[in-house]
Amino acid sequence: MDWKKELNRWKEEENIDGSLKEQLELLDEAELEDAFYKELEFGTGGMRGKLGPGTNRMNVYTVRKAAKGLAEYVKNKKGDSIVIAYDSRYLSETFAVETARVAGAEGVKAYVFSSLRPTPELSFAVRHLGADAGVVITASHNPPEYNGFKVYNEDGGQLPPAEAEKMITLVQKVENELEVDTEEAGTLEENGLLAWVDTDVDEAYLEAVQGIRLSDDIDKDMSIIFTPLHGTAHPLVTDSLKRAGFTNVSLVEAQAEPDPEFSTVASPNPEETQAFTLAMEKGQKTGAELLIATDPDADRVGLAVPGEDGEYRVLNGNQTGALMLDYILSQNEELPDNKIMIKTIVTSEMGRAIASKYGARTLDTLTGFKFIGEKIREFEASGEATFAFGYEESYGYLVSSFVRDKDAVQASLMGAEMAAHWKKKGYTLLEALEELYKEHGYYIEGMDSLKLEGRAGTEKIARIVDSFRETELKKAGGLEVLATEDYQSSERIFADGTKETIHLPKSNVVKFILEEDGWFCLRPSGTEPKLKCYYGVKSGNRERSKELLEALRAEVSEKWHAVN
Structure with a gap:
C-alpha cells in the first residue's frame, strides 16, 4: 500500500471521527507510515492491533470494514445471524455496537451481550443461540493500547485458515472503510435485527460448566484466591466455584472490577508472575492454598501454589496442562477407548507421555486454539475419536467441547477440583507434578x-x-x-x-x-x-x-x- 496516499484519503474525508482526526495531527512520519502502510491482518487470534487512526489500527472504520466482510461471509453461507461479545478494553463496547450496526444494515441479525462477557461464553453462545457466526471484541492479554476483532464460525470455533481466507477476501473487497453503511441501533431493534442477550445464556453456560466435574471426594474447604485481572471472568468463575461447593474462595478486590488500563499490573497476562503479585500478597496473609488468575477475556488461566518455603510458585502452561491431563484421564472412567488429547506443536511432549499411559492418542496441531476446535468438530462428525482434553503452552485449556476455544472458566473450576483432590491425598500441585516428572521424565x-x-x-x-x-x-x-x-x-x-x-x-x-x-x-x-x-x-x-x-x-x- 502507498501509505501516503492512504493517509491523504483519511485526511480528506470530511466526516471522519473528530478524535481520530486529532490523533492524526499528533503522529510523526514514522508513526504515520506504520499506521497506514498495510491493513490489519488476521492471525492466530483474528484481527488485533493498536487503537488509533489508520488502516493498520483498530478504530471504528477498520471494525466496520471487518464487520461488512463478516456480514457478507454469513450471507454467502445462507446464514442470517451473529452473536457479539466484548471485554473491558477501551472502545470494546463501541466496536461491538458498530459491528451490530453494520451487520443490521446488511440484513444480518446481531445478538449482542448487554455487558462484558468472556470469550468462551461467546463460543458457547453461538451454538446455543443457533447463530451463524460470532465476534468477540478483545485483545486478550495484550497491553491497554490494543484491541481486537476475533471471529467465530457457526460451530463456535475460531475461523480456521480456509474459512479465514474467504472472509479476508470479502473484507478486502470493501473498497473504502470510511464509507461502510450502518444503521441506528434503535431502528435495528424495532426491525428485529438487534437483540440484547443476558442471563439466560449465562445460566445455560454455567450449567454446562458444572458438567465437567469429575469428583466430589475432594477437600472443598481448600483456601482459594481468585483474580480476574480487571477483566470479564469475575462473575462466572466465582459462581462456578460456588456451585461446585467450594466454600473458601476470596477475590483480589483491587482487581475485581473491569479496568481498561489494567492499572494494578504491568501486563494482564497470567503467564507472567508479576500478574499474581496482589494475589500472592493476600495469599501470604491468609494462607491460601491455591491462587487463580485469568486474563481479560477469560480464555487463559494461571495457577500458583505455595512451595516448601511458603513462597508461591506459578505453574507454567505446560505444567498445568500436564497435571490437568493426568487428573482428567485418571478420574474420567467414562472416556471410550478412542479418546484423544490435542495439543499444539510448541506444547510440551510430556502430555504425549501422560496420554499414552492412559491409552489416549495424541494429536498435534499448529499454534492457535482454532486448530484444536477445528479437530474437535471433525472428530464429532466422523466418530473417529472422542475429545478428552486440549491445551497449549500459553495457558489455554479446554476440558469439555461445549466450548470450541480455550476456556478459563472451565479450567479454573477443573484446576480447583484437581488441587482439592491432591490436597485430600496429602499433596500440593507442586508435589503431584514432581511425581509426574519422576514417572515420565x-x-x-x-x-x-x-x-x-x-x-x-x-x-x-x-x-x-x-x-x-x-x-x-x-x-x-x-x-x-x-x-x-x-x-x-x-x-x-x-x-x-x-x-x-x-x-x-x-x-x-x-x-x-x-x-x-x-x-x-x-x-x-x-x-x-x-x-x-x-x-x-x-x-x-x-x-x-x-x-x-x-x-x-x-x-x-x-x-x-x-x-x-
Whole structure:
C-alpha cells in the first residue's frame, strides 16, 4: 500500500471521527507510515492491533470494514445471524455496537451481550443461540493500547485458515472503510435485527460448566484466591466455584472490577508472575492454598501454589496442562477407548507421555486454539475419536467441547477440583507434578521472544525465520538434529535427507527435532509484532534438563541475533 496516499484519503474525508482526526495531527512520519502502510491482518487470534487512526489500527472504520466482510461471509453461507461479545478494553463496547450496526444494515441479525462477557461464553453462545457466526471484541492479554476483532464460525470455533481466507477476501473487497453503511441501533431493534442477550445464556453456560466435574471426594474447604485481572471472568468463575461447593474462595478486590488500563499490573497476562503479585500478597496473609488468575477475556488461566518455603510458585502452561491431563484421564472412567488429547506443536511432549499411559492418542496441531476446535468438530462428525482434553503452552485449556476455544472458566473450576483432590491425598500441585516428572521424565520448556515493530520489524522477522529454514543445522545446544520440520513447505526432512509430508495447514514455522527428545521451534506471532522461539528438552533428572535447556537457548538466541 502507498501509505501516503492512504493517509491523504483519511485526511480528506470530511466526516471522519473528530478524535481520530486529532490523533492524526499528533503522529510523526514514522508513526504515520506504520499506521497506514498495510491493513490489519488476521492471525492466530483474528484481527488485533493498536487503537488509533489508520488502516493498520483498530478504530471504528477498520471494525466496520471487518464487520461488512463478516456480514457478507454469513450471507454467502445462507446464514442470517451473529452473536457479539466484548471485554473491558477501551472502545470494546463501541466496536461491538458498530459491528451490530453494520451487520443490521446488511440484513444480518446481531445478538449482542448487554455487558462484558468472556470469550468462551461467546463460543458457547453461538451454538446455543443457533447463530451463524460470532465476534468477540478483545485483545486478550495484550497491553491497554490494543484491541481486537476475533471471529467465530457457526460451530463456535475460531475461523480456521480456509474459512479465514474467504472472509479476508470479502473484507478486502470493501473498497473504502470510511464509507461502510450502518444503521441506528434503535431502528435495528424495532426491525428485529438487534437483540440484547443476558442471563439466560449465562445460566445455560454455567450449567454446562458444572458438567465437567469429575469428583466430589475432594477437600472443598481448600483456601482459594481468585483474580480476574480487571477483566470479564469475575462473575462466572466465582459462581462456578460456588456451585461446585467450594466454600473458601476470596477475590483480589483491587482487581475485581473491569479496568481498561489494567492499572494494578504491568501486563494482564497470567503467564507472567508479576500478574499474581496482589494475589500472592493476600495469599501470604491468609494462607491460601491455591491462587487463580485469568486474563481479560477469560480464555487463559494461571495457577500458583505455595512451595516448601511458603513462597508461591506459578505453574507454567505446560505444567498445568500436564497435571490437568493426568487428573482428567485418571478420574474420567467414562472416556471410550478412542479418546484423544490435542495439543499444539510448541506444547510440551510430556502430555504425549501422560496420554499414552492412559491409552489416549495424541494429536498435534499448529499454534492457535482454532486448530484444536477445528479437530474437535471433525472428530464429532466422523466418530473417529472422542475429545478428552486440549491445551497449549500459553495457558489455554479446554476440558469439555461445549466450548470450541480455550476456556478459563472451565479450567479454573477443573484446576480447583484437581488441587482439592491432591490436597485430600496429602499433596500440593507442586508435589503431584514432581511425581509426574519422576514417572515420565523431566520435561522442561522455555520460550524467548524478539519484539520488532513496524514494517522493518516484520521484514526482519521473516529474514530470521528464513535463515534457519535455509541453514542445514547438524547440532543445536550440543544435541544432534534428527529432523527439520518446515510447515511452510509441509515437509519433514530427516538428517539422512529423506522426506515426508506434514499434514497440517501451511504456516511460516520451522521446527527442529533433536536427540534426547529435544526440540526448538521458530514462529512469528500471529497477534503481536514478535518472533517467538520455543524450546523443549527431557532427561532423567532436573539438573541435566536445565543444563540442556540453557545450552540450547543460548546457541539458538545467538544465531537469530546474528541475522541482519
